[in-house]
Amino acid sequence: MNADPADQQRLLELQEKDTRLAQIAHRVKTLPEAIELAELDTRFARARDEGVAAEVIADDLKRDQSRADTDVEQVRERAKHDRHLLDSGEVNDPKQLTNLQHELDSLARRQAELEDVELEIMERVEGALAAVRQLHAQRDSLAAERAEKADAVAALLADLDDERAIVTGERASIAAGIPEDLLSLxxxxxxxxxxxxxxxxxxxxxxxxxxxxxxxxxxxxxxAPANEVVRCDQCRRILVRTAESGL
Incomplete structure (x- = not known):
């Protein structure tokens, strides 16, 4: 194939634009900030999900605490009732009085046991709520960091898109001046x-x-004549000769 040496020179200009477009495409795919954003997305999702799971645990413990409070209150009311009977003088039968005292003793032990359970659950609720607050704080911090990183990525991608548009236009202008057969090759x-x-x-x-x-x-x-399109014997690419070719 033959082509004007000036057209062959334009191939180097065209190649420069194509190389830059490839670099831009690679940059878009491997943007470090985008990779960091993806990692933040993962961390945010994990913190959010862990926060939801912690809320479920805290809610379950609150229900347990409510049941424990009810159990303690019922025992207290029963003991209050029995104490009133014992102190009011309404019961005179010695056996009934003895039974009331035994029941009060039993209720006191039961109340102590239930209050221990109640206290343990309260402590667990406090721990669960603290975990929820910590995870929510972590989630909110990651959300803010994620939003900031997303803005940075968007700005970088916008700059790359602008450059790609400029280079694409320059490439089109160069390609328009190259003969069709040479451009096709x-x-x-x-x-x-x-x-x-x-x-x-x-x-x-x-x-x-x-x-x-x-x-x-x-x-x-x-x-070879100056207008002959020469190709590298090794890689078969078009070899463009210039004053720096060493010929």
Whole structure:
């Protein structure tokens, strides 16, 4: 294939734009701030879920405490009733009085046991509520950090989108000045060669595969007409000759 040397030079300009577009795309996919945001999302979700689980535990313990309070109150009321009977003089039968006293003693022991249970549950409720407060504080802190990071990521992506739009426009302008057959060859090679379709021949070395041309290859390139489209024997990319090619 033959092409005007100036058009071949434009391939290097086009390649520069394509390389930059590839760099932008890679940057978007591997943005460190986006990775940090994803990690914050995970931590936030975990703190939120743990907070919900802690709330469920706290609510269950509150219900246990309510039942314990009711049990204690019932025993107290029963003891109050029996104490009233014992102290009022309404019961005169010695056996009944003895039974009342035994029941009061039994109720006192039962009340002490229930109050111990009640106290234990109260302590557990306090611990559960403290855990809820801690997890909610952690969740809220992560939410704020997450929002700040999301804003930073959005700003970075917006900048990259702006640059991509500019580079895409510049690429289109350069491509419009390249003959269709040369551009088509470049695009085919670029698709097969990891996005690099044209390479600069710099001091006898292909900038695409980074390999130095042999003396015979250098001679072939040197003797080729200026309008001949030369390709690297190693990577098959288009070799663009310039004043720095070392020919």
């Amino acid at each position: 470049y695009e085919r090679i670029r698709a097969d060669q990891a996005g690099l379709g044209a390479a600069h021949l710099h001091r006898g070395r292909c900038s695409g595969c980074r390999l130095e041309l042999s003396p015979s290859e250098i001679e072939q390139v040197r003797s």
